[in-house]
Amino acid sequence: MSDPAAVMADLRQESEELDALVAGLPAERWATPTPAAGWTVAHQIAHLAWTDQKALLAATDPDRFAQEAVPEALASPLTFVDEGAEAGAKEPPAQLLDGWRTGRAALDRALATWPAGDKLPWYGPPMSVASMATARLMETWAHGQDVADALGVTRTPTARLRHIARIGVRTRNFAYSVHRLAPPDEEFRVELRAPDRQTVWDYGPPDAAQRVTGDALEFCLLVTQRAHRTDLPTLRARGADAERWLEIAQAFAGPPGKGRTPQAEGGPR
Secondary structure, eight states: OOOHHHHHHHHHHHHHHHHHHHHTOOGGGGGOBOSSTTOBHHHHHHHHHHHHHHHHHHHHOHHHIIIIIHHHHHHSTTTHHHHHHHHHHTSOHHHHHHHHHHHHHHHHHHHHTSOTTOOBOOSSSOBOHHHHHHHHHHHHHHHHHHHHHHHTOOOOOOTTHHHHHHHHHHTHHHHHHHTTOOOOSSOOEEEEEOTTSSOEEEESOTTOSSEEEEEHHHHHHHHTTSSOGGGOTTOEEESHHHHHHHHHOOOSSSSOOOOOOOGGGTOOO
């Protein structure tokens, strides 16, 4: 089980790295399109700010979250996230950035004081503090990748990717279910080379017949659908079930994503 304090520290670092990427942008660069269709840099930051505010509400007023946020999602399950991003993206960039900073700091304080062992309400199953912080880190990294791609920036991968890799492995069965497929009964072995190029992050039985191996960054790009499988040369599957998983993997909640277009067809990285 993840240490909540350690995950929260990594979430702060991930957020600060993205903050540094956008803080000095001229106002017009916030309108730069990102690989997510219809989303600019402003939409990406607005989405993170919106989600932080929803998580903050869940952590500070669970009853209100249940009364307001959940019905809102049920009323417009396919559009409510986009609507939140669209509303925030209309704000002046300085105001949007300040709101994101204020909201994520408030969420950090709220999670730090959440009762140990209790779970926060959320749109799906309730989440522990560690799970909520990990989910926020995963989203921050993934949407940060969209921003980096839009700005032509290559980010240096860090050990924080271990949180995203773990989610990617743990959501294997979810990926099958959203595609209306029965998950395999057997566990897979996953072995990923960490950014330090020395450590291997491994999951599942060592003797599993179905295996996935490769670079941790590539795996994280795959499960967040920030790169097409054909553009991830080190990521290998052994076994038909493992191969199928890599075709449908997604670490984020919601319906199946469209993913990225292969670079050979003009898709971004």
